[in-house]
Amino acid sequence: MIHRHPGADLEKTTLLGAVLAGVTLLRPLFAFKENRVALGEPVMLPEAGGAWVTGAVAGLVLAAALLSFAPQVNRVRWAKISIGMLLFVTLVITLGRSGSQTVAGMEFARITPSTGFWVGVLASFVLVQGSLHSAPVSNLVRSVVGLAPFLVVLILLAGGMLDSLAPVQEYYTREARFVSELGAHLWLSGAAVLAASVTGVPLGILAYRRRMAERPVFAVVNGIQTIPSLALFGLMIAPLAYLSREFPVLRSLGIRGIGNAPALIALTLYALLPVVRNAYTSLAVIRGSVIEAGKGVGMSRAQMLRFVEVPIAVPIILSGVRVSTVQAIGNTAVAALIGAGGLGTFVFQGLGQGAPDLVVMGVIPIVLLSVFVDRSLAVVIRALTPRGLKGAPS
Amino acid sequence: MIEFRNVVKRYRGQMAVDGISFSIAEAEVCVLIGPSGCGKTTTLKLINRMLEPSSGEVLLDGHPVASFEPEELRRGIGYVIQSVGLFPHMSVAENVGIVPRLMKWERSRREKRTDELLELIGLDPAQYRRKYPSELSGGEAQRVGVARALAADPPVLLMDEPFGAVDPLNREILQLEFAALQRKLRKTVVFVTHDLDEAIRLGDHVVIMREGRILQHDQPAEVLASPANEFVRQFVGVDRALKRLACFEVGDYMKRAETITREESFGRRNEPNGDGGEHPILWVTNRDQALVGMLEPELNPGSRLVYRPYVALHPDEVGVRPAASLREALSRILGQGLRAAPVISDEGRVLGEVRLSDIEELNQTGIAR
Ligand SMILES: Nc1ncnc2c1ncn2[C@@H]1O[C@H](COP(=O)(O)OP(=O)(O)O)[C@@H](O)[C@H]1O
Ligand SMILES: [Mg+2]
Numbered sequence: 042m043i044h045r046h047p048g049a050d051l052e053k054t055t056l057l058g059a060v061l062a063g064v065t066l067l068r069p070l071f072a073f074k075e076n077r078v079a080l081g082e083p084v085m086l087p088e089a090g091g092a093w094v095t096g097a098v099a100g101l102v103l104a105a106a107l108l109s110f111a112p113q114v115n116r117v118r119w120a121k122i123s124i125g126m127l128l129f130v131t132l133v134i135t136l137g138r139s140g141s142q143t144v145a146g147m148e149f150a151r152i153t154p155s156t157g158f159w160v161g162v163l164a165s166f167v168l169v170q171g172s173l174h175s176a177p178v179s180n181l182v183r184s185v186v187g188l189a190p191f192l193v194v195l196i197l198l199a200g201g202m203l204d205s206l207a208p209v210q211e212y213y214t215r216e217a218r219f220v221s222e223l224g225a226h227l228w229l230s231g232a233a234v235l236a237a238s239v240t241g242v243p244l245g246i247l248a249y250r251r252r253m254a255e256r257p258v259f260a261v262v263n264g265i266q267t268i269p270s271l272a273l274f275g276l277m278i279a280p281l282a283y284l285s286r287e288f289p290v291l292r293s294l295g296i297r298g299i300g301n302a303p304a305l306i307a308l309t310l311y312a313l314l315p316v317v318r319n320a321y322t323s324l325a326v327i328r329g330s331v332i333e334a335g336k337g338v339g340m341s342r343a344q345m346l347r348f349v350e351v352p353i354a355v356p357i358i359l360s361g362v363r364v365s366t367v368q369a370i371g372n373t374a375v376a377a378l379i380g381a382g383g384l385g386t387f388v389f390q391g392l393g394q395g396a397p398d399l400v401v402m403g404v405i406p407i408v409l410l411s412v413f414v415d416r417s418l419a420v421v422i423r424a425l426t427p428r429g430l431k432g433a434p435s
Numbered sequence: 436m437i438e439f440r441n442v443v444k445r446y447r448g449q450m451a452v453d454g455i456s457f458s459i460a461e462a463e464v465c466v467l468i469g470p471s472g473c474g475k476t477t478t479l480k481l482i483n484r485m486l487e488p489s490s491g492e493v494l495l496d497g498h499p500v501a502s503f504e505p506e507e508l509r510r511g512i513g514y515v516i517q518s519v520g521l522f523p524h525m526s527v528a529e530n531v532g533i534v535p536r537l538m539k540w541e542r543s544r545r546e547k548r549t550d551e552l553l554e555l556i557g558l559d560p561a562q563y564r565r566k567y568p569s570e571l572s573g574g575e576a577q578r579v580g581v582a583r584a585l586a587a588d589p590p591v592l593l594m595d596e597p598f599g600a601v602d603p604l605n606r607e608i609l610q611l612e613f614a615a616l617q618r619k620l621r622k623t624v625v626f627v628t629h630d631l632d633e634a635i636r637l638g639d640h641v642v643i644m645r646e647g648r649i650l651q652h653d654q655p656a657e658v659l660a661s662p663a664n665e666f667v668r669q670f671v672g673v674d675r676a677l678k679r680l681a682c683f684e685v686g687d688y689m690k691r692a693e694t695i696t697r698e699e700s701f702g703r704r705n706e707p708n709g710d711g712g713e714h715p716i717l718w719v720t721n722r723d724q725a726l727v728g729m730l731e732p733e734l735n736p737g738s739r740l741v742y743r744p745y746v747a748l749h750p751d752e753v754g755v756r757p758a759a760s761l762r763e764a765l766s767r768i769l770g771q772g773l774r775a776a777p778v779i780s781d782e783g784r785v786l787g788e789v790r791l792s793d794i795e796e797l798n799q800t801g802i803a804r
Contacts, residue, residue: 330518334514337483339534
């Protein structure tokens with residue numbers, strides 16, 4: 042047994058989670074609004090959930106606080122994870138139920154989650170991830186626990202239980218538009234990443250193989266990355282507008298100073314760096330001795346590719362594509378500014394109309410999309426990484 | 436088996452190998468040695484066409500290597516590269532089985548061969564087959580590198596500083612293992628090193644190189660006994676007499692030993708000195724002929740031969756095996772302060788003895804020439 046200092050058992054993360062969870066009892070859970078632009082009236086948890094729910098949340102806060110002094114053994118970890126999950130589910134359900142009751146019978150009324158709710162969600166995240174982080178569990182369990190809250194929200198949404206929430210209402214009033222903008226968003230980021238991969242991988246390989254090309258290639262792709270995205274989108278407008286004016290062919294193809302074409306070009310340029318850098322690295326990590334050994338055992342050029350270069354390089358290249366994709370999903374939101382569409386449209390509309398709920402409605406699917414794509418690609422990359430290279434820095 | 440004919444290799448005007456000619460016989464270990472940058476690696480790579488000569492030719496079994504397809508040639512020549520170069524993404528079994536895989540052997544045959552080779556290099560297949568290079572120690576990785584080179588049972592093995600990256604203790608173990616393996620496999624081996632002790636220990640012939648040229652090509656004992664020029668003399672060092680002893684086996688210089696039993700030893704304290712000449716150490720053995728002690732004669736005997744009191748001995752501390760080198764025997768003799776060391780079998784039986792006087796004589800004749 043390792044001797045432990047008594048104070049060493051205090052788990053600061055859990056204590057932070059408990060303190061944050063406590064905030065839900067002290068700050069409003071949501072704000073009630075009679076209509077879209079009305080000022081909200083704060084509603085506290087006891088008012089929204091009643092004595093039982095308030096008591097339950099208080100109990101969870103207390104339990105988390107006590108557990109932060111318990112040694113980090115597995116059972117304690119799972120207890121904390123459960124507390125975090127319960128807190129989340131309780132808050133979301135209370136929000137939905139109380140929201141529906143509050144707005145019942147009022148056509149334009151809605152609720153907006155406030156500080157108490159958001160801090161509670163944060164507390165739940167801290168409690169769950171803080172313990173899951175060090176728990177000896179498989180990646181599958183990790184993913185399931187990580188995805189559970191999203192699943193809960195989706196089920197509640199599908200069941201109409203969160204309909205009183207303002208962002209949901211904003212969604213209902215623009216359902217068709219939402220679907221088309223989501224499609225545009227996916228199309229724009231997808232096409233940009235595809236274009237960036239198709240050009241970036243050969244560029245990275247070129248930069249590695251030809252010393253002459255290395256500096257210029259990286260100077261350019263690094264340079265692009267330093268331009269603020271808004272400026273880059275702006276930069277596209279003038280030359281494309283000019284080209285479109287001079288060459289009617291281009292105009293008939295839909296290429297103008299604003300819209301899809303400049304957005305796609307800018308997004309592609311942005312997506313280049315991670316792809317180029319990783320394609321370069323994927324070859325650089327293959328040690329000279331390994332290539333030499335491949336030659337020495339009598340591999341042909343094609344066999345070298347198949348047995349050595351591809352297995353080592355592909356997962357690293359895909360990691361670049363993954364970073365690039367997540368970035369592109371975020372950058373595409375900005376592309377709405379030059380009329381390219383996408384989920385950013387709602388964000389900027391919301392900002393323009395002073396309707397934060399509309400902003401939230403635009404932002405949340407962007408975040409979910411990023412997380413989803415990031416996680417899925419991570420799984421694919423893990424599956425493709427040869428076992429001998431796992432855990433190695435890449 | 437391998438012949439270099441006036442081979443030159445230039446890199447953009449820089450001379451790496453400057454017109455070398457020599458040949459290597461079948462089943463011998465030829466060690467290329469010399470300071471860093473003298474062209475050892477280049478010479479080696481000219482054999483399997485990793486490099487092409489600027490002029491001259493290399494023959495393998497009488498055929499110019501240039502007449503073979505490079506890939507075919509390389510699959511038929513085992514190559515252990517300077518920095519191990521195991522494929523990091525392949526398991527030990529996949530690394531070892533790569534040449535059979537390139538040669539399209541069936542999986543079952545490949546797996547059988549892989550296990551066989553792991554056994555051969557002393558790694559338990561069940562335990563090591565599925566490991567990855569990052570999980571191996573330096574010595575294990577080197578062994579796997581050797582196994583990979585041996586996979587398709589090539590007649591020729593090229594080894595470029597194969598034990599260069601391991602610590603001295605493990606290097607010695609690997610050298611001994613390699614020597615034992617070579618006695619079994621009898622490959623034609625071209626072995627590059629810059630470690631003279633390694634060259635002496637392993638080489639049937641040693642090729643000393645400098646600046647792309649061969650300074651001396653000889654048996655190790657000859658190189659040490661009569662260095663071809665001042666450079667070689669300095670290269671082999673001032674203690675070459677001592678190093679040279681590593682070339683000789685105890686078994687070849689063993690003399691008959693006098694043994695008596697413990698019971699017989701009781702009376703032998705003091706007896707007439709018949710001829711007045713040198714008297715040998717009496718090695719005392721037990722019933723199983725195993726060494727248990729000795730009676731040592733006084734060094735300045737008068738008219739009577741006087742033995743010192745019985746001294747108990749431990750065979751592993753004083754004895755040497757027949758396969759050991761005279762260098763080891765000498766260190767035993769000097770360490771014990773005796774005139775001879777007993778040669779013992781694995782069971783501890785006394786087979787004979789090696790005498791200090793014989794070792795000294797050997798060195799004098801050797802160096803004088
Ligand atoms: N690819 C290369 N290009 C230019 N010079 C080289 C190259 N490879 C080796 N050399 C030079 O050739 C000489 C012999 O090299 P090498 O055979 O590797 O020496 P060793 O193996 O004995 O250390 C050295 O001077 C080295 O600098
Ligand atoms: Mg070398």
